[in-house]
Amino acid sequence: MNFDTIIAKNRFKTNCVIALYVFIFIFVGLLVDIVRINAPSLDYGFYVLLTAQTIPWVTLALICVALGMVFYSISHFKGILLSGSQYKEILRGSEANAIEKELSGILSELVKEAGIDFTPKLYLMDAPYMNAFASGWDSSNSLIAVTTTLAQKLTRNELKAVVAHELSHIRHGDIRLTLMVGILSNIMLLVVNYGVFLFLGNSREKGANLARSILLILQIILPLLTLVLQMFLSRSREYMADSGAAYLMGESDSMIKALQKISENYAQSDFSQIDNNPTRRALYIFDPKEVFSTHPSIPNRIKALLGK
Numbered sequence: 010m011n012f013d014t015i016i017a018k019n020r021f022k023t024n025c026v027i028a029l030y031v032f033i034f035i036f037v038g039l040l041v042d043i044v045r046i047n048a049p050s051l052d053y054g055f056y057v058l059l060t061a062q063t064i065p066w067v068t069l070a071l072i073c074v075a076l077g078m079v080f081y082s083i084s085h086f087k088g089i090l091l092s093g094s095q096y097k098e099i100l101r102g103s104e105a106n107a108i109e110k111e112l113s114g115i116l117s118e119l120v121k122e123a124g125i126d127f128t129p130k131l132y133l134m135d136a137p138y139m140n141a142f143a144s145g146w147d148s149s150n151s152l153i154a155v156t157t158t159l160a161q162k163l164t165r166n167e168l169k170a171v172v173a174h175e176l177s178h179i180r181h182g183d184i185r186l187t188l189m190v191g192i193l194s195n196i197m198l199l200v201v202n203y204g205v206f207l208f209l210g211n212s213r214e215k216g217a218n219l220a221r222s223i224l225l226i227l228q229i230i231l232p233l234l235t236l237v238l239q240m241f242l243s244r245s246r247e248y249m250a251d252s253g254a255a256y257l258m259g260e261s262d263s264m265i266k267a268l269q270k271i272s273e274n275y276a277q278s279d280f281s282q283i284d285n286n287p288t289r290r291a292l293y294i295f296d297p298k299e300v301f302s303t304h305p306s307i308p309n310r311i312k313a314l315l316g317k
Contacts, residue, residue, distance in 0.1 A: 020249070023186065026242045033234075034075075034193050037227065038068030040220045041204040048216035071196055078192045083146045086188075090144050090289050095135040096154065101128075108160050109133065115169045116153065119176050122257055129153045129179055133160065139274040142292035143175035144184050151179045162274070163267055170254050170263035174294060177253025183246045187291070190242060194235045201227045243291075244305040248313050261314040271295045272307040 039058055042065045048054030058065040101117065104110040112131060120128050127148035136156035145151025153175045160168060178184065204224045251268075255261040275297045290296065296304040305313075 020181070022245050023242060023249075026238055026245075027186065027190070030190055030193050030238065033231075034071070034197055035068060037197050037200055037204070037224070038071045039065060040224050040227075041067045041200060043220040044204065044217045044224070046217075047214050048220070049214040050216040051219050052216075054216045054220065067200075071200060075192055075196055078196075079189060082188055082192070083150070086144055086146070086150065086184075090142070090152075090292070091132065091134070091154070096132050099131040099133055108157075111165060111168070112155065112160060112172070115165070115172050116176075119169065119173050119257060123176060123180065125180065127151070129176065133157060138278070139163075139271045140293045140295055141171050141175055142289060142294065143178040144292065145179045146185055146188070151184075153179075158274070159271070163270060164263075166258070166263040167267040167270065170258050170267050171294060173254035173257040174250045174264065177250040177257070178246070178292075181246065181249055181253065183250065184292075186246065187243065190239060194239065198232060198235065201231055247294075247304050248310065251310055251314055255314055265311050265314055268295070268307050268310055 039055060042058050042063075043051065043054035045067060046054065046057070046063055048057070057063040058068070099109045099113050101113050104113050112133065116128065116131050125148075129143070129145060129151035130153070132152060132154035134154050134156050137158055139156060139159040139162060141153070141155040141159055143151070143153045153172060155168075155171065155175075159171065163171065201224055204221075251264055254264045258264065272295065275295065293304075295307070
């Protein structure tokens with residue numbers, strides 16, 4: 010199996026979805042601007058806004074808000090993800106027990122095998138379920154966290170495969186992507202919901218009325234569209250991280266066995282309501298809610314690893 014091909018294919022799909030997100034985001038902003046300037050026609054409104062004959066203040070404001078939220082999230086990401094849980098940072102050379110030494114050694118091995126010039130911070134999180142997640146906008150704030158139950162119940166190779174999966178998320182820039190898409194989606198939905206009722210007046214030009222009508226339609230279809238796009242994007246990134254783990258391990262059996270054990274762990278007990286941190290749950294290697302989950306099902310992930 011050529012894991013490079015799988016990663017390249019998923020990366021292309023991801024780029025297409027991101028381009029669509031940015032287009033929709035700017036399109037929504039311009040529609041509100043067209044209503045704001047009371048454009049006589051839709052074509053005229055887009056023309057004067059895109060050529061800067063009239064400054065698209067709403068669109069520019071949306072971009073500034075999005076950037077501000079991204080930078081805020083970057084600076085507070087560690088606190089957001091690790092809040093509400095007992096956790097410990099594992100420092101190389103200061104490990105307290107065998108599990109910590111094993112995790113630290115595994116990460117050091119993978120960093121060397123991956124040929125990267127930074128080592129993510131490593132955290133052990135006290136939890137009764139088997140799971141793991143990664144975060145990091147860049148090398149300076151990247152981290153990998155695994156639960157105590159995961160570290161205790163997996164073999165060394167299986168644990169290494171899970172850490173390799175999370176390291177692949179960081180290498181592929183998935184956290185940046187997830188963060189950006191989540192912020193764009195929330196801002197778009199908020200603007201569409203309120204944009205229909207902005208700048209109300211007795212006199213409206215045809216272009217402004219048409220723009221408002223499009224916003225009204227988007228108010229209905231955009232929530233579903235963003236949900237589908239987010240699910241597709243996140244699932245694509247999970248497949249890519251699985252492939253990245255198999256690539257680093259040189260085999261896919263360890264990743265397959267780890268996924269099976271994690272799934273069985275959740276099947277034996279109901280852990281779905283234990284973790285109330287939605288941001289962290291979205292980043293976990295496994296999500297028990299498969300129907301509307303951002304993660305593909307375990308059987309589908311195993312099929313992909315087997316090349317079926």
